[in-house]
Amino acid sequence: MKNQAIKFTDIHNGLKILSICAFVFFPLWAHAQSTKPEQKVLDFYKKYMTACAQPFLEQPNLELDGLFCNMDIKSYVTQELYKKIVHAYKAGVYGDLAGDSDYFTHTQDFSVQWTSGMKATEIEQSRNNSVVRLFMRFPKGTGASRAVCVRLQRDGNDWKIYQVDPSLETYLPDCKGK
Structure with a gap:
């Protein structure tokens, strides 16, 4: 016993x-x-560009008129950035925010084919913020390569985009300024 x-x-x-x-x-x-910032950026851009290349199978959000290609981007961007873009769109000043281009790509048009040539590199990281340079190599004959600087902040165990810097001086910024 x-x-x-x-x-x-x-x-x-x-x-x-x-x-x-x-x-x-x-x-x-x-x-x-938890997903690394550069992986989060690649995931977002691949899904976003793919969604924008597809015809809308569902009824588009009439209020936003397909602003985000009918993709729910709230899991990728901060609430503040989402509200900022939607407010600019509804107020008719989206051009002031993004120029004559898409806010995320800083181009007027883009193709889903670009996703195969994308590479994300983390440039800076602190505990709660990260800067990722997204390089887009285009297929031959479709233009010069481009890059955008994507700024993220930690949201719990996740990373969310809070700003995409326009590349004003060059199509290939190094993302080390600001």
Whole structure:
């Protein structure tokens, strides 16, 4: 009888130790599993450019007239940036925000084919902010390569875009200024 009590106690203590280890190491594992800023940028741009290349299968959001190509971008951009773009669009001053181009690509037109030549490189990172340079190599005969500087901020364990810098002086900014 005493042997059984010892075995039960040993199992019980082993489960306690296992539980403690799980609670200690799981947050570290979960943090390590969060998407890196450069991967978040690539994911967003690939989905965004693909969505914009597709005909709208569903009824477009009439209020926004397909502003984001009927893509729900709220999981990729901060709430502040989303509101800023929507407000500019509704107020008729979207051109002041993005010039005569798309806010995210800083081009008038773009193609889903560009996604195969995209490369994201993290230029700077602090604890809560990151700057990623998205390089877009275009297929031959379709123009010179371009890059945009994408600024992200941490939102919990995720990263969200809060600004895309226009490339005013050059099509290939180094993203180290500002």
